[in-house]
Amino acid sequence: MEAKVNRLIESVGSFFKGGDIIPWCDRDIIAGCEKEVAESYSDEKKNESIMRLSWALVHSRQPGDVQRGIAMLEASLDSSKSPLQRREKLYLIAVGYYRSEEYPKSRQLVDLCLEIQPDWRQALSLKKLVEDRITKDGMIGIGIAVTAASVLVGGLAAALARKK
DSSP states (O other), rough: OOOHHHHHHHHHHHHTTTSSSSOOOOOOHHHHHHHHHHHHOOOOHHHHHHHHHHHHTTTTTHHHHHHHHHHHHHHHHHGSSSSHHHHHHHHHHHHHHHTOOOOOOOHHHHHHHHHOOOOHHHHHHHHHHHHHHHHHHHHHHHHHHHHHHHHHHHHHHHHHHHHH
């Protein structure tokens, strides 16, 4: 019985925490990527290092890092030489927007990824996460609206009852 209660509590907790399968990145990895970019000796090596740094930034727990990663990727999007590079950058930007809780932007970018490669499992997984969050946020919003309306109606009913 206790195990069932613990699973229930865990599932409710994960609903509100919004647990996902996207990995996190810590400051040490970001610092290592920044050092790698600074020490890059060729344009090709620097571009690869910047992509790794961008990946690390959008997977960070720090909102400032995530915004920096989004900005870096968006600035480099037009210079993408192949559809594969563009797809990768769009995906990472979508991850950044997901981490920033800007779910409609994230979904739009994931859809662009899927136009390039419709069967890309990573993008499909992210799209499901985004849509689940949009649905959950909508349900929470509806709950708040219903509660506010109930309080308003209750207040009006109490005011009318006092007048009579």
